Amino acid sequence: MLVVDDDWEDYLLIRSALEDLGRGRFACDYVADYAAGLEALRTAAHDVCLLDYRLGARSGLELLRDAIAAGCHVPVVMVTGEGDDQVDAAAMELGAADFLTKQEITGPLLARVIRHAITRADDSAELRRRDERHRALLEHLSDSVLVLDADARVTYASPAAAPMLGWTPDELAGQDMFTLLHPEDVPYARERFAACLSEPGLPLQVECRVRHRRADYRTIEVIAVNRLNAPSVRGVVASFRDVTERKQAQAALREARDTLQTLIDSAPLAIISLDLTGRVLTWNRTAEGMFGWLASEVSGRTPPFLNDDQLSEFQGLIGRVTSGETLKDVEVSRHRRDGTPIEIALFATPVRGPDGRVQRVLSMLMDNTERKSLQSQLAVAQKVEAVGGLAGGIAHDFNNLLTAILAPAELLIETLSGDPESVRDVTEIRDAARRAADLTRQLLAFSRRQVLQPRPLNLNEVVTGMTGMLRRLISEDIDLHTSCAGELGTVRADPSQLEQVLVNLVVNARDAMPNGGRLTIETANVEIDKTHASTQLLVTPGSYVMLSVHDTGAGMSPETQARLWEPFFTTKPKGKGTGLGLSTAYGIVKQSGGYIWAESEPGQGATFKILLPRVEVAADSLATAPLDAPPRGTERLLVVEDDDMVRRVTQRTLTANGYDALVASSGGEALLLAEANAYKFDMLVTDVIMPGMSGGELAERMRAMRPTLKVLFVSGYTDDVVVRHGVLEGDVAFLQKPFTSDSLLRKVKDVLTVG
Structure with missing residues (x-):
C-alpha cells in the first residue's frame, strides 16, 4: 500500500494499526508531499492508497483529481483529520473508493476499508474492460x-x-x-x-x-x-x-389495407371472419348495420346473433368449414340486437395458411328476410290469384243465377203478404241467395277482383258510425274502446268495403277473447320515411292514415302468422269460420292501394294495422237518409241482357213498378228496337259482357243517336274484365250482380234523377 501524508506520526499510526492485524500482511510505502504522491500513483505499483486530505499547501483532492486524469486506477481512500461531509462527498464524486476519519482508525476498520477499496477497484477494472468491449461493439x-x-x-x-x-x-x-x-x-x-x-x-x-x-x-x-x-x-x-x-413499405401496405377495408365495409354483404372455435375476428360495417352490434363489441366473442338453440347448428357449420368444405347459400335464422328475427343466406369458406392448414373461417351473410317475405307473399298471392281466377270465371254465371233468385223472391214476398207460411219459405230462399252473394263478394274481394266505388272519406266517421253495430257483434265481457285522432287525413276508399274489413277484424278479435278482454280501435296520421319503410316490407314512403285493431286475446304463433292471409285458412273449429275473413280484408285493403299486416306473439294479443294513402281533398259525408219504399217511375227503358232469367226478372221488376221496359237479348237486337222506336228511350240498362257486341259499344252507338240517353251498366264480372270492355272509365253508373229488386229500382231512379 501507499500512504501519502505530510505528518509522519499519522503514518506511524496507520502502520501500527496494520501491524496489529499481523506482521508481513501489509507492505507500506510512504511519501509526504504532492509531487511524490502523484509520481507514485502514476507507477500503479500499489494495491491501495491512503491519501491525506491536507498535504501542506496542496490538497489531497487536487492530487486525487490529477492522478485520475493521468490514468491512475489505484483505489484511493481519502483520510481526514476530522469528519467533514462536504470533503467526503467531494472525494467520492472525484472517484475516491472510500473515506476515513483519523480518530476512528483501528486495525479491523482499516482492514475492512482496504478490502472494500480493492474490491471496488477490481469492479472498476471490470467495468473498464466491459466499457472497452461495449465501445468495440458500438463501433460495429x-x-x-x-x-x-x-x-x-x-x-x-x-x-x-x-x-x-x-x-x-x-x-x-x-x-x-x-x-x-x-x-x-x-x-x-x-x-x-x-x-x-x-x-x-x-x-x-x-x-x-x-x-x-x-x-x-x-x-x-x-x-x-x-x-x-x-x-x-x-x-x-x-x-x-x-x-x-x-x-x-408500411405506407403502401396501409394504403392497400385501407383500400381492402373500404371495399369490405362497402360490400352489400355482412363479411365476418371467425377463428376455428367460432369466435369473431373481423366484423364489417354491413354486419354492424345488419345485426346492430359494433365490431368492438363482438371481437373475440361467439357471434351474439345466435339463440341458445342455434349454437349447435352454428358449431356444426363451423366444423364443416374447418374440415375444408365451402358452404353456399345455406339458409339460417338469426336475430338482431333488438331481438327481431332475420333470415340469412350464408356463404362460408375456409382460409388456409402458408402450410395449407385452415386458419380461419370467412363468411358472407346476406339479409334474406325480405326475399323470404316476398316468397311468402308471392305464395299467398299465387293462391289468391288461383282462387280469384276461379271466382272470376264463375262470377258471371253464378251472379246471374243469384239475380234470378233474389229479385223474384222479393217480388213473391210482396205478393204473398197474406200467406205468412209462404212468405217465410220464400224469405228463407232469399236469405240463402243473399248468403251465397256475400260468399261470392268475399271471393272477389280477397282476390281483388271486385268493383269498388271509392270516395274521399274520413276513417273516424267510419269507426264512429259502426261503433253501435260492433258492440252488438262482441260479447258483454269485451270492453270496446275507440281512439280517433283529431284532424285525421282523408283517404280514398269504398266505405262499405272498409266497413266489411273492420267487421272481419273485430269478429276475429272477438273469437280470440272467449273469456273477455279489451278491444281497441284506433286511427292516426302516419308518416312513413325510408327507414320505417324498410321495417315494413313493400311500404312506399309517404303520408298515410292508419287504422288499427288491437285485442288482448290469445295471440298467434309465427306459423299461424305465416298463413294468416291464405284463403280458406282458419284456426277455428269446423263450421265456425270459412277462412275468408282476413283474406277478404287483405284483398280489400290491397285493392284500395293500402297495406295491412299483423303483429302478435302467443299470449300477448294481436294488433292488425292498416295503412291507406292520404289524399289532399275534403272527405264526403257518410250520413245517409233513411230508406223509404222502393221508388217507382214511368220512364221508358231498354233492357239488354243475354241471360234469359236475368232479362225476364229485370223486365218484370221494372214493369211492376211503373216503368215501360222493353228488352233485348243482344246488342244487335237492341239497336233494331231502338231504330224502330226512333231511339226514344229515357235510359239504357245493359249488361257489360255480351256475345257479339259489348254493353260499352252498344251505349256508344246509341248515344251517338241520342246524346242525352242515360245508361246503367250491369255486370257479374270483376272489375278488370269490366275495365277492359270500356266501362268505369270516369263517372259511369254501374250495378253489380247479383242485385235485388230494391237495389235495381233505387239505382235506376238515381241514374234517371242525377245522370
Whole structure:
C-alpha cells in the first residue's frame, strides 16, 4: 500500500494499526508531499492508497483529481483529520473508493476499508474492460449512435452514422443536430429533446426526417437517453436507424389495407371472419348495420346473433368449414340486437395458411328476410290469384243465377203478404241467395277482383258510425274502446268495403277473447320515411292514415302468422269460420292501394294495422237518409241482357213498378228496337259482357243517336274484365250482380234523377 501524508506520526499510526492485524500482511510505502504522491500513483505499483486530505499547501483532492486524469486506477481512500461531509462527498464524486476519519482508525476498520477499496477497484477494472468491449461493439453496430451535449451538439458519432447520413464522424462532431432535421420536424424534436433532458435515464422515442449529405431526407427512428450525469458518458445517447424504406413499405401496405377495408365495409354483404372455435375476428360495417352490434363489441366473442338453440347448428357449420368444405347459400335464422328475427343466406369458406392448414373461417351473410317475405307473399298471392281466377270465371254465371233468385223472391214476398207460411219459405230462399252473394263478394274481394266505388272519406266517421253495430257483434265481457285522432287525413276508399274489413277484424278479435278482454280501435296520421319503410316490407314512403285493431286475446304463433292471409285458412273449429275473413280484408285493403299486416306473439294479443294513402281533398259525408219504399217511375227503358232469367226478372221488376221496359237479348237486337222506336228511350240498362257486341259499344252507338240517353251498366264480372270492355272509365253508373229488386229500382231512379 501507499500512504501519502505530510505528518509522519499519522503514518506511524496507520502502520501500527496494520501491524496489529499481523506482521508481513501489509507492505507500506510512504511519501509526504504532492509531487511524490502523484509520481507514485502514476507507477500503479500499489494495491491501495491512503491519501491525506491536507498535504501542506496542496490538497489531497487536487492530487486525487490529477492522478485520475493521468490514468491512475489505484483505489484511493481519502483520510481526514476530522469528519467533514462536504470533503467526503467531494472525494467520492472525484472517484475516491472510500473515506476515513483519523480518530476512528483501528486495525479491523482499516482492514475492512482496504478490502472494500480493492474490491471496488477490481469492479472498476471490470467495468473498464466491459466499457472497452461495449465501445468495440458500438463501433460495429448497424444502428448509428450519436452522443449529444445539452445543446444538442454532436460530441460523438459511431462509424455507422457515416453511410446513413453521408457525413463522417469527424464532420458530424460539433454540429447542431437540429440543423440536420427537416424544418417541419424541428419543433417536435426540440420538444422531445427537452423532455429527455428533464428525465435522466428514461428512454424517449422519436421519429423524424434527417437531411442526408445529398440533400434528400431520410426517415429515422431515434431512441434517446439522458446520460449527462454519468461521468463515463456526459451526454444524451441517441441510437437511430434508417426506416425510410420500411415506412414506405408500411405506407403502401396501409394504403392497400385501407383500400381492402373500404371495399369490405362497402360490400352489400355482412363479411365476418371467425377463428376455428367460432369466435369473431373481423366484423364489417354491413354486419354492424345488419345485426346492430359494433365490431368492438363482438371481437373475440361467439357471434351474439345466435339463440341458445342455434349454437349447435352454428358449431356444426363451423366444423364443416374447418374440415375444408365451402358452404353456399345455406339458409339460417338469426336475430338482431333488438331481438327481431332475420333470415340469412350464408356463404362460408375456409382460409388456409402458408402450410395449407385452415386458419380461419370467412363468411358472407346476406339479409334474406325480405326475399323470404316476398316468397311468402308471392305464395299467398299465387293462391289468391288461383282462387280469384276461379271466382272470376264463375262470377258471371253464378251472379246471374243469384239475380234470378233474389229479385223474384222479393217480388213473391210482396205478393204473398197474406200467406205468412209462404212468405217465410220464400224469405228463407232469399236469405240463402243473399248468403251465397256475400260468399261470392268475399271471393272477389280477397282476390281483388271486385268493383269498388271509392270516395274521399274520413276513417273516424267510419269507426264512429259502426261503433253501435260492433258492440252488438262482441260479447258483454269485451270492453270496446275507440281512439280517433283529431284532424285525421282523408283517404280514398269504398266505405262499405272498409266497413266489411273492420267487421272481419273485430269478429276475429272477438273469437280470440272467449273469456273477455279489451278491444281497441284506433286511427292516426302516419308518416312513413325510408327507414320505417324498410321495417315494413313493400311500404312506399309517404303520408298515410292508419287504422288499427288491437285485442288482448290469445295471440298467434309465427306459423299461424305465416298463413294468416291464405284463403280458406282458419284456426277455428269446423263450421265456425270459412277462412275468408282476413283474406277478404287483405284483398280489400290491397285493392284500395293500402297495406295491412299483423303483429302478435302467443299470449300477448294481436294488433292488425292498416295503412291507406292520404289524399289532399275534403272527405264526403257518410250520413245517409233513411230508406223509404222502393221508388217507382214511368220512364221508358231498354233492357239488354243475354241471360234469359236475368232479362225476364229485370223486365218484370221494372214493369211492376211503373216503368215501360222493353228488352233485348243482344246488342244487335237492341239497336233494331231502338231504330224502330226512333231511339226514344229515357235510359239504357245493359249488361257489360255480351256475345257479339259489348254493353260499352252498344251505349256508344246509341248515344251517338241520342246524346242525352242515360245508361246503367250491369255486370257479374270483376272489375278488370269490366275495365277492359270500356266501362268505369270516369263517372259511369254501374250495378253489380247479383242485385235485388230494391237495389235495381233505387239505382235506376238515381241514374234517371242525377245522370
